[in-house]
Amino acid sequence: MERRVVITGLGVVAPNGVGLEDFRSALKEGRSGIQFDQQLADLQFSCQVSGTPPIDRENLSKYFTDLELRNFNSTGILYGVIAGLDAWNDAGLKPSKDESPDWESGTIFGAGTSGIEKFRESIYKIDAFQTRRLGSTAVSQTMNSGISAYLGGKLGLGNQVTTNSSACTTGTESVLMAFDRIKAGKAKRILAGSTSDSGPYIWAGFDAIKVCNYKSNENPEKASRPMSASAAGFVPGSGAGALVIEDLESALARNAKIYCEILGGNLNSGGQRGGGSMTAPNSTAVQKCVKDAILESGIEAKDIDYISGHLTATSKDATEIENLSSALNRSGKDFPYINSLKVSTGHCLSAAASIECVATVLQLSENFVAPNINCEDLNPEISAIIDEECIPQKLIKKEINIAAKVSFGFGDVNGCIIFKKYS
Amino acid sequence: MNKEEAIQKLKEIVKPYVKNEEALANINEDTDFINDLNINSANLVDVILDVEEVFDIEIDADSMEKMRDVKFALAVIEEKLAAK
Numbered sequence: 001m002e003r004r005v006v007i008t009g010l011g012v013v014a015p016n017g018v019g020l021e022d023f024r025s026a027l028k029e030g031r032s033g034i035q036f037d038q039q040l041a042d043l044q045f046s047c048q049v050s051g052t053p054p055i056d057r058e059n060l061s062k063y064f065t066d067l068e069l070r071n072f073n074s075t076g077i078l079y080g081v082i083a084g085l086d087a088w089n090d091a092g093l094k095p096s097k098d099e100s101p102d103w104e105s106g107t108i109f110g111a112g113t114s115g116i117e118k119f120r121e122s123i124y125k126i127d128a129f130q131t132r133r134l135g136s137t138a139v140s141q142t143m144n145s146g147i148s149a150y151l152g153g154k155l156g157l158g159n160q161v162t163t164n165s166s167a168c169t170t171g172t173e174s175v176l177m178a179f180d181r182i183k184a185g186k187a188k189r190i191l192a193g194s195t196s197d198s199g200p201y202i203w204a205g206f207d208a209i210k211v212c213n214y215k216s217n218e219n220p221e222k223a224s225r226p227m228s229a230s231a232a233g234f235v236p237g238s239g240a241g242a243l244v245i246e247d248l249e250s251a252l253a254r255n256a257k258i259y260c261e262i263l264g265g266n267l268n269s270g271g272q273r274g275g276g277s278m279t280a281p282n283s284t285a286v287q288k289c290v291k292d293a294i295l296e297s298g299i300e301a302k303d304i305d306y307i308s309g310h311l312t313a314t315s316k317d318a319t320e321i322e323n324l325s326s327a328l329n330r331s332g333k334d335f336p337y338i339n340s341l342k343v344s345t346g347h348c349l350s351a352a353a354s355i356e357c358v359a360t361v362l363q364l365s366e367n368f369v370a371p372n373i374n375c376e377d378l379n380p381e382i383s384a385i386i387d388e389e390c391i392p393q394k395l396i397k398k399e400i401n402i403a404a405k406v407s408f409g410f411g412d413v414n415g416c417i418i419f420k421k422y423s
Numbered sequence: 424m425n426k427e428e429a430i431q432k433l434k435e436i437v438k439p440y441v442k443n444e445e446a447l448a449n450i451n452e453d454t455d456f457i458n459d460l461n462i463n464s465a466n467l468v469d470v471i472l473d474v475e476e477v478f479d480i481e482i483d484a485d486s487m488e489k490m491r492d493v494k495f496a497l498a499v500i501e502e503k504l505a506a507k
Contacts, residue, residue: 066439067439067440067466070439070469071469133472135468135469135472136463136465136466136468136469137465
């Protein structure tokens with residue numbers, strides 16, 4: 001029997017807010033988390049601003065033991081564990097204290113790469129003939145599944161514990177994989193999410209191909225400009241987002257707070273054909289992804305009230321709007337509200353989609369559309385397709401019944417999830 | 424350095440890795456790192472790296488194998504210090 005699937009917990013570590021409360025107020029205020037980054041400047045990056053989450057190091061003992069923090073050098077695991085444990089706690093769940101694991105609960109927590117600083121530190125030791133001095137956690141901090149392994153151990157999870165990886169689509173994919181597994185009755189709840197390391201060794205490749213905005217180093221808060229005519233590339237960011245995805249029956253049985261329902265979604269790839277490439281999406285595949293998500297969800301395109309865009313502030317923003325407009329067959333004033341969280345967080349890479357899912361669920365469940373700052377000079381290619389009013393530059397309070405989250409990633413991979421207010 | 428001093432130094436080194444505080448308080452020559460102190464076996468590597476640092480010695484792979492309890496750890500430390 002197919003099960004209904006809901007969201008019962010949220011956790012977030014974002015450049016503009018750590019913890020749900022801080023993140024919610026940043027969202028509503030349109031508060032930017034993008035700052036000048038001295039390390040990037042010292043290393044002579046073109047882009048010298050970043051969205052790095054402000055972590056309170058004093059507080060870490062809530063999440064890690066002293067022993068775990070010895071020789072610890074993986075920001076991705078740090079962010080992911082904070083967001084993941086916060087989401088579990090927000091869902092009213094406790095770590096399994098039992099010797100027996102919790103067979104009904106698992107985690108699908110994605111990452112682009114893990115512990116790149118730890119990896120660098122290790123490589124220096126290896127090359128200095130000091131391999132024997134790497135210590136006991138060089139593997140667990142640098143294996144891609146490090147984040148799901150840390151979370152699985154802390155919570156005592158006995159269902160599937162894995163890490164998915166699909167570039168910027170990672171977080172959307174993790175939520176949909178969790179959705180599928182729960183819908184099929186193979187798990188009661190899954191901690192879904194994704195994380196990304198911070199720092200120059202993660203971001204350098206993007207700086208090298210000049211997809212980051214290097215024209216606003218003096219003006220960090222203005223540097224991320226999705227949908228703007230003066231958009232000049234994305235701002236690199238990092239962090240983690242986490243969502244507890246749960247079987248409706250199980251959520252009701254334990255009287256959990258329900259943020260919303262997941263109606264369905266779709267993942268596909270453009271196969272790097274038909275205009276798609278390693279770095280650009282195949283428009284046909286994007287449209288098919290959105291249409292298939294709508295079909296699976298049993299709604300109609302006209303029912304969508306709000307879209308959380310992928311919208312990174314590159315030249316592809318207009319193409320994204322064009323694809324969404326075609327897929328929904330809606331344009332002008334008829335188009336749903338849309339915004340890009342990246343305007344205030346930068347592009348958090350493998351963490352982007354899960355942080356954006358958290359933002360989408362907050363906007364849906366609390367009836368507001370966050371302001372899309374830095375868009376006073378809307379790209380005319382975009383305003384030719386959809387009305388300016390669809391892209392609010394001030395906070396809008398609005399009843400949202402159905403929201404869509406779209407993500408597109410390197411490798412020509414796409415994801416779309418349909419969320420609905422629970423009733 | 425006498426045996427008692429060496430045990431006290433060892434006690435400080437293993438402290439962060441120990442899961443059984445009571446056994447740590449009663450640490451003696453017969454204490455086994457894994458069975459008595461419940462130190463995670465992967466962490467034994469870290470203990471040995473810390474021993475190297477504190478005593479300023481280098482412990483080869485064969486000696487590492489033997490350092491499963493306090494008695495052998497003391498013997499290895501003594502041997503390496505004597506060889507300096």
